[in-house]
Structures are given as structure tokens and as C-alpha cells.
Amino acid sequence: EIGEFRDAYGRRVSAKGEAKARKLRMWQKRVRMENPRERNLIQATVAMTTLAEKLNLPREALEEATVLYRKLLENGSVRGRSIAYMAAASIYAVVRRRGLPRTLDELAKASGLGRKDLARCYRTILKEAEIQPPVPNPRSYVPKVVSKLGLPLEVEVEALKILSENSKSMVGRSPHVLASAAVYLAAKRLNHTITQKQAADAAGVTEVSVRNGVKAIEETS
Incomplete structure (x- = not known):
């Protein structure tokens, strides 16, 4: 149960954190009733x-x-x-x-x-719930990959452009792989040095997958 309003290090939590803790404590009491x-x-x-x-x-x-x-x-x-x-x-x-x-x-x-x-x-x-799972769009993962790599906005814009121009390469491929491959290519075009491994790690995929994704995009360019 939530007791003292302190964090894992024994420090008093912020006002916002204390409000959240009070709310969770209220829920805990309700659970019993x-x-x-x-x-x-x-x-x-x-x-x-x-x-x-x-x-x-x-x-x-x-x-x-x-x-x-x-x-x-x-x-x-x-x-x-x-x-x-x-x-x-x-x-x-x-x-x-x-x-x-x-x-x-x-x-x-x-x-x-x-x-x-x-x-x-x-x-x-x-x-x-009879839900039809949507097909993930690799474009939605680009900002996150760019942010994790600490790259500027121009790389994000270029990566989105690459994906738009090479939609044929997306068929049957992981959106995370395509996003990281596009970011890698965009960074390369704009003279920002990153490795395929770094791009892969940022997207949570393997380096081999990114390499194949890069190849697929380049083949349809």
C-alpha cells in the first residue's frame, strides 16, 4: 500500500506526485470495499x-x-x-x-x-472486441528514432520524404525497420554520421534488418 509520500530514495515527492499518490491510495481503499x-x-x-x-x-x-x-x-x-x-x-x-x-x-x-x-x-x-488491427505506418516512428539519436529536425523531414517517395519498399516490412532505415539514409544524405547499428538500436530492431531495409529503399529509389 502507498504510505509516506516519498520516492525510492526517501525524498519527499513533488506536489503533483503527492496528489497522484493520494489518488492511488483512495483507489486502494475502494478496492477493499x-x-x-x-x-x-x-x-x-x-x-x-x-x-x-x-x-x-x-x-x-x-x-x-x-x-x-x-x-x-x-x-x-x-x-x-x-x-x-x-x-x-x-x-x-x-x-x-x-x-x-x-x-x-x-x-x-x-x-x-x-x-x-x-x-x-x-x-x-x-x-x-472484434477489433481489426491497423497496419502500422513507419512514418509515425520516425520522430522517435530521430529523437533517440539526437539528430536535428532536418533529418526527420528528409526521412519522411524518403518514405513517401519509396512506398513500394514498405510492403511486408516492419514499420520500425523502415523508419530506422529511412532515418539512417536521411542522416547520411545530410552528412550526419550515424551507424546502422545506432539506427537499429534506436528503433529496437536488429542491424541486419536495418541493412536490408536500406537496401530495399535504395532499390526502389
Whole structure:
């Protein structure tokens, strides 16, 4: 349970952090009092709120995930499954639907949950909620890769231009790979020195994948 309003180092938290802690404490007290379904929803809401904050997601995305989880709870899809996993998977379903640049690996790391089981719960949600997963657009991942590499805005603009001009190379390829390959090529064109490994690490993919992505883009240029 949340006790003293202090961080992991024993330092007093900020006013904003204290307000958040008070709110979480209130939820914890409510969990003990409400019926099983309400307890489930409250626990899931706490988990999704924490995860959304860690991933810096917009409030609208959190609200949409909460509505989705409530729907799953009401139709019995959560029964017999981990609240933590279904809550995190609900967040991921909304992230995918909104085209937000967050990967399953990032969600797994931020939530401390296993990627394999998280993916399984995500597939369950797609089926139970009858959601058609959108095809990810590599353009949405470009700003994040550029930011992680500490490159200027001109590289982002050039990378987006490369992707727009080489749409044929995108068919059947990972959006993360294409984004990192485009950033690598853009940086190279603008005389910013980065390696394919650095581009790969920034996107959370392998160096070999980026090399193949670069080759695919160059072949269609």
C-alpha cells in the first residue's frame, strides 16, 4: 500500500506526485470495499494509468483503453485471465488503433510483464472486441528514432520524404525497420554520421534488418 509520500530514495515527492499518490491510495481503499467486478476495474484502471504515464500517452488514449477494458470485463472476456496483462494489452490495443509509436517490447518493459503472454492477451482482445488491427505506418516512428539519436529536425523531414517517395519498399516490412532505415539514409544524405547499428538500436530492431531495409529503399529509389 502507498504510505509516506516519498520516492525510492526517501525524498519527499513533488506536489503533483503527492496528489497522484493520494489518488492511488483512495483507489486502494475502494478496492477493499467494492464488489469483485468493481475491484477488478479499479485495479485495472490503476495499472493502465501507471502504464500510460510511463509511456507518456495522451489522456484520450488512457480513457479509450479504460472503456475498452470495461467492455471486456462486462462481456466476460477478462474472466480467468490476469488483470495486469489484460490491462496492459488494452493499452496496447489503443496504441495500435491510434497509430502511436509504442512497441509491444516497450509496453512489456514498462509494465514488467512477459512479451509473449502480453501478445497473447492482445490477440484475445482483438478477437473478443472484434477489433481489426491497423497496419502500422513507419512514418509515425520516425520522430522517435530521430529523437533517440539526437539528430536535428532536418533529418526527420528528409526521412519522411524518403518514405513517401519509396512506398513500394514498405510492403511486408516492419514499420520500425523502415523508419530506422529511412532515418539512417536521411542522416547520411545530410552528412550526419550515424551507424546502422545506432539506427537499429534506436528503433529496437536488429542491424541486419536495418541493412536490408536500406537496401530495399535504395532499390526502389
